[in-house]
Amino acid sequence: MPKVTFVIGATASGKTYYINHNFADKNVEILNIYDYQQKAYEESGYGQMMPMAVHFRCLLRANDDLLSDIIENLKQGNDVVAEQTLFKAKRRIVYIDAIREAVDAEIEIYVMCPGEERWQENIRLRKLEDDRGSFEMNTDEIEFPNPAEGIDSIYEVSDDGVKLRMDPPLEEQFLIDARKQIAEEREHVEKEDEESRQFEELLESMKTRPFWHYCEVCGKKEFITDEEAFVSGWDYPPKMGLFRMLGPRTCGNCQMKDTLYWKIQTSRKLPIVNEAKLNENELATWRRIKGEPESLLEEEKE
Ligand SMILES: [Zn+2]
Structure with missing residues (x-):
């Protein structure tokens, strides 16, 4: 044996x-x-x-x-x-x-x-x-x-x-x-x-499926694909930046200097978001970013 x-x-x-x-x-x-x-x-x-x-x-x-x-x-x-x-x-x-x-x-x-x-x-x-x-x-x-x-x-x-x-x-x-x-x-x-497998699949699908793009500056929103957004000048993940990471979320007509990202980066303090110091619009943007990509699948209620 x-x-x-x-x-x-x-x-x-x-x-x-x-x-x-x-x-x-x-x-x-x-x-x-x-x-x-x-x-x-x-x-x-x-x-x-x-x-x-x-x-x-x-x-x-x-x-x-x-x-x-x-x-x-x-x-x-x-x-x-x-x-x-x-x-x-x-x-x-x-x-x-x-x-x-x-x-x-x-x-x-x-x-x-x-x-x-x-x-x-x-x-x-x-x-x-x-x-x-x-x-x-x-x-x-x-x-x-x-x-x-x-x-x-x-x-x-x-x-x-x-x-x-x-x-x-x-x-x-x-x-x-x-x-x-x-x-x-x-x-x-x-x-x-x-x-984590399901989350990876979701991330992969975001490259091709249409999803909600919200401009944090002018409030414009469009249900389009990543490619369509890129062509019309949006700054939006997955092509521009990463989901869940603070970065600009803007349409083709708006500018980075008006974004929450810019404000935090140029505040001359540590680039950390303090929710208590955000106005209502900034807070909505920040919460949407933290909830990405799931937060972009369904249209937000007004
Ligand atoms: Zn805009």
């Missing part, structure tokens, strides 16, 4: 070292979650300024990709060693459930539990002292694996060596709760993805 070995633990707890010294010369496939995360980050197309939501999706994606590679290897009869964090029982359960469903395999976990001194030394060696706070948090966050999760053998790796540690099995309810949490999390992510 093929075997998958997870080596889990906090940053700088010695996972890679342990794997190199115990498995590198064996006939096993060694996979590292870190490689999968780097790949997901690169493919996301974001650099340092990655939004939280994108970061979270990259982590999920990396977890999914690593899991399917583990399963693929086991199906081919290869033993696998996977370096993972898997602090939370619920994350491990997703893995173990999927592996159990796909293939007959032995599952074991090594949990890196270095003593405080050893761990500080590892951090120092990796010049990580400055970020210590977050690593301390990491060790506290680890939920020690429990046999009830479906793991055949659980080993604690401490400064004293390796020992089998099978805690008393937790109640069934613990598994039910963990699976429920994961299902809810997936659902939430899918819903958000669906919403």
